[in-house]
Amino acid sequence: MKYFKLPDLGEGLSEAEIVEWHVKEGEHVEEDQLLVSVETAKAIVDLPSPVSGKVVACFGEFGDVLHIGDPLVEYDSPSEDTGTVVGEIPESTPASPPTDKKSSKRKKQASEDSSKTSSAGTNDQFIIGSAHASSRSNSMGQSKATPSVRALARRLNVDIDSVRGSGPEGRVLAQDVESSARVDQERGQGEQLRGVRRTMAKTMTASHQQVVPVTIFDVADVHKWEEGEDTTIRLAKAIAKACKKEPALNVWFDGEHMTRRLCSQVDLAIAVDTEQGLFVPVLRDINNRSLKDLRKGLDRLRQDVKSRTIPPSEMLGATITLSNFGTMAGRFATPVVVPPTVAIVGAGKMHEDVVVHKGSAEIRRVMPISLTFDHRAVTGGEAARFLEIILESLSKRQVK
Amino acid sequence: MTDQVSNEITTHEINSHEITSHEITMVEAVTLALAHEMRRDPDVVILGEDVGPNGGVFRATQGLYEEFGFKRVMDTPLAETLISGMTIGMAGYGLRPVAEIQFMGFIYACMEHLVSHASRLRNRTRGRISCPLVIRAPFGGGIHAPEHHSESTEALFAHVPGLRVVIPSSPQRAYGLLLAAIRNDDPVLFLEPKRVYRIERQTVVDNGQALPLDTCFTLRQGSDMTLVSWGASIRETLIAAELLSEQGVECEVLDLASIKPFDFKTILKSVKHTGRCCIVHEACRSFGVGAEIAAGLAEHALLDLKAPVKRVTGFDTVMPYFKNEHYYLPSEQDIVTECLSLMKF
Numbered sequence: 141m142k143y144f145k146l147p148d149l150g151e152g153l154s155e156a157e158i159v160e161w162h163v164k165e166g167e168h169v170e171e172d173q174l175l176v177s178v179e180t181a182k183a184i185v186d187l188p189s190p191v192s193g194k195v196v197a198c199f200g201e202f203g204d205v206l207h208i209g210d211p212l213v214e215y216d217s218p219s220e221d222t223g224t225v226v227g228e229i230p231e232s233t234p235a236s237p238p239t240d241k242k243s244s245k246r247k248k249q250a251s252e253d254s255s256k257t258s259s260a261g262t263n264d265q266f267i268i269g270s271a272h273a274s275s276r277s278n279s280m281g282q283s284k285a286t287p288s289v290r291a292l293a294r295r296l297n298v299d300i301d302s303v304r305g306s307g308p309e310g311r312v313l314a315q316d317v318e319s320s321a322r323v324d325q326e327r328g329q330g331e332q333l334r335g336v337r338r339t340m341a342k343t344m345t346a347s348h349q350q351v352v353p354v355t356i357f358d359v360a361d362v363h364k365w366e367e368g369e370d371t372t373i374r375l376a377k378a379i380a381k382a383c384k385k386e387p388a389l390n391v392w393f394d395g396e397h398m399t400r401r402l403c404s405q406v407d408l409a410i411a412v413d414t415e416q417g418l419f420v421p422v423l424r425d426i427n428n429r430s431l432k433d434l435r436k437g438l439d440r441l442r443q444d445v446k447s448r449t450i451p452p453s454e455m456l457g458a459t460i461t462l463s464n465f466g467t468m469a470g471r472f473a474t475p476v477v478v479p480p481t482v483a484i485v486g487a488g489k490m491h492e493d494v495v496v497h498k499g500s501a502e503i504r505r506v507m508p509i510s511l512t513f514d515h516r517a518v519t520g521g522e523a524a525r526f527l528e529i530i531l532e533s534l535s536k537r538q539v540k
Numbered sequence: 541m542t543d544q545v546s547n548e549i550t551t552h553e554i555n556s557h558e559i560t561s562h563e564i565t566m567v568e569a570v571t572l573a574l575a576h577e578m579r580r581d582p583d584v585v586i587l588g589e590d591v592g593p594n595g596g597v598f599r600a601t602q603g604l605y606e607e608f609g610f611k612r613v614m615d616t617p618l619a620e621t622l623i624s625g626m627t628i629g630m631a632g633y634g635l636r637p638v639a640e641i642q643f644m645g646f647i648y649a650c651m652e653h654l655v656s657h658a659s660r661l662r663n664r665t666r667g668r669i670s671c672p673l674v675i676r677a678p679f680g681g682g683i684h685a686p687e688h689h690s691e692s693t694e695a696l697f698a699h700v701p702g703l704r705v706v707i708p709s710s711p712q713r714a715y716g717l718l719l720a721a722i723r724n725d726d727p728v729l730f731l732e733p734k735r736v737y738r739i740e741r742q743t744v745v746d747n748g749q750a751l752p753l754d755t756c757f758t759l760r761q762g763s764d765m766t767l768v769s770w771g772a773s774i775r776e777t778l779i780a781a782e783l784l785s786e787q788g789v790e791c792e793v794l795d796l797a798s799i800k801p802f803d804f805k806t807i808l809k810s811v812k813h814t815g816r817c818c819i820v821h822e823a824c825r826s827f828g829v830g831a832e833i834a835a836g837l838a839e840h841a842l843l844d845l846k847a848p849v850k851r852v853t854g855f856d857t858v859m860p861y862f863k864n865e866h867y868y869l870p871s872e873q874d875i876v877t878e879c880l881s882l883m884k885f
Binding site for chain 1: 594595596597598685686689710711712713734742751752756757758759761792795803805806808809810843845
């Protein structure tokens with residue numbers, strides 16, 4: 141408090157006359173200590189000091205008449221002198237958000253923390269200039285387009301990220317959006333690939349980018365086969381036998397790190413064509429299973445694929461692949477090797493053909509076989525020997 | 541966030557000068573900067589109404605008359621044209637005057653001098669004469685004052701080529717920016733947001749270190765929204781940023797500080813990062829400084845913007861009286877509401 145002013149003495153009185161001063165200028169006073177006695181029309185009133193402090197000035201002398209609000213005593217409190225002839229400058233309220241449960245908890249925390257440091261001052265944290273090192277935009281990977289072009293794309297129901305931009309630096313222009321919309325209209329909107337079709341597109345792309353494929357074509361003599369022989373089982377058994385003799389085609393190859401992993405077990409991926417697309421379930425450990433067991437396994441796989449109950453784990457981890465496309469049509473093919481495996485056997489349509497057998501022309505049942513191998517990991521010799529074993533196994537009447 | 545300002549709470553001797561550290565308010569930081577520069581440079585003089593023995597109506601020049609005498613701390617008559625005229629003359633002849641215009645509302649009488657002469661002296665004399673003056677003026681509303689005491693017309697002066705406009709928002713930055721303004725050879729209008737003159741105390745080290753002009757200050761980092769503001773509105777902007785953070789929106793808060801020329805590069809970098817911008821100023825909306833920033837962003841950040849650039853401002857009227865002030869002044873809730881709508885754009 142800077143000034144103690146003559147307070148309202150009540151009873152409708154507005155003036156008082158100074159009768160006696162009890163303190164001097166320069167004197168220190170305590171709260172409630174008697175400062176001055178004043179006389180009103182009704183009585184003599186003693187005025188105590190409302191605060192403790194040093195008296196700097198006393199206003200008025202014996203006999204002076206003062207009105208309510210006139211200063212009587214000035215205290216020495218320099219921090220109170222904030223100046224301004226007009227207006228009220230708000231003081232020292234800390235900037236804090238309105239109280240709710242969360243922030244009151246935080247404030248409590250803050251007040252506990254601040255008790256360790258000076259409560260009067262805070263340190264202002266700021267960065268001179270920008271907090272970002274580069275001026276690069278944050279919208280990397282998204283199409284660049286002005287807001288009006290984006291709005292146009294929304295109106296025409298075009299996915300702007302799938303439109304190729306012909307503007308500067310690949311920016312998508314209105315005409316790009318419009319021609320995309322026109323294509324959609326004329327030829328139907330592009331169907332987003334999902335599920336097995338999507339997987340197939342991705343797998344084939346990856347294969348094309350990594351594998352160095354070479355295909356060897358030959359024909360197996362299956363004339364001795366009995367009626368109703370299961371082609372897939374025969375092929376599986378043939379592949380198993382070949383893998384045993386030529387393990388180089390039953391490996392996992394990592395082209396980036398240049399590693400080759402010889403797989404002890406033969407897990408055969410079998411390409412199955414369905415309405416939804418290409419499924420490639422895996423028949424596990426074909427080397428060590430009996431014919432009956434393999435049959436059961438294969439039937440179960442076929443059933444699961446048909447009823448679409450095949451779990452994704454059943455389609456992982458193959459070491460070599462079989463594509464029996466010949467059930468429909470086609471003889472020779474260049475089937476695609478699926479990394480990290482290095483070989484795929486393609487069996488064409490079994491048919492009767494005129495072949496040379498023991499010196500003379502005969503009509504015999506044959507099956508065309510195409511073997512594609514990844515020449516990064518497999519040599520021509522290994523592949524040829526592998527194929528030889530397959531042909532030899534297929535030519536038998538029966539296998540165990 | 542990197543703390544670029546040293547803040548040791550110790551005193552130590554360098555040459556014969558003690559470097560002291562103070563817990564002070566913004567207006568006290570102004571006094572500290574003035575005292576420091578007057579000690580360092582004998583050409584720095586102060587003039588204005590009531591700045592001498594009275595120490596200024598806001599006590600911004602308190603103690604300076606006692607330390608530097610009547611020749612360097614001059615009480616002028618109640619005549620703003622006299623103040624600006626004398627200041628320009630002093631500056632042209634080699635002094636570094638720091639004039640005080642008691643309230644920004646009284647500065648319009650000086651406009652002829654500032655616009656036609658101070659800002660053009662160098663151009664007119666083909667570089668022979670500069671005008672290294674500083675005109676300090678408390679500005680802005682929110683202190684329950686009568687008319688002419690609550691102006692925020694920084695845009696008028698920002699529009700004048702050759703004039704600098706600087707607005708601090710904290711005690712530390714007031715100290716550093718005022719030093720920079722005095723040392724700068726251009727005429728500087730240093731507007732002090734009086735609503736926050738005493739609202740907080742900060743540690744300010746009296747080391748004479750100026751902050752750079754033409755630079756924004758990043759007060760808070762975030763990746764969802766760029767908030768640009770200056771002066772007293774920084775307070776509400778920072779509070780709004782905290783409120784938005786509770787709702788999952790992280791704001792980057794930039795203190796423009798140098799209004800003219802302003803650091804557009806920092807704003808652009810920030811908007812490229814966040815994709816959204818909201819400008820907050822107490823001054824009235826139309827033709828304000830916010831419009832200039834928005835135009836710049838439309839020109840240079842069009843492809844990076846996820847939403848239009850919005851401004852949260854005062855209304856296109858004079859500051860209303862007393863209790864209606866809080867309707868006029870942009871509040872933290874106004875800022876939060878606008879930002880949330882930008883997030884949903």
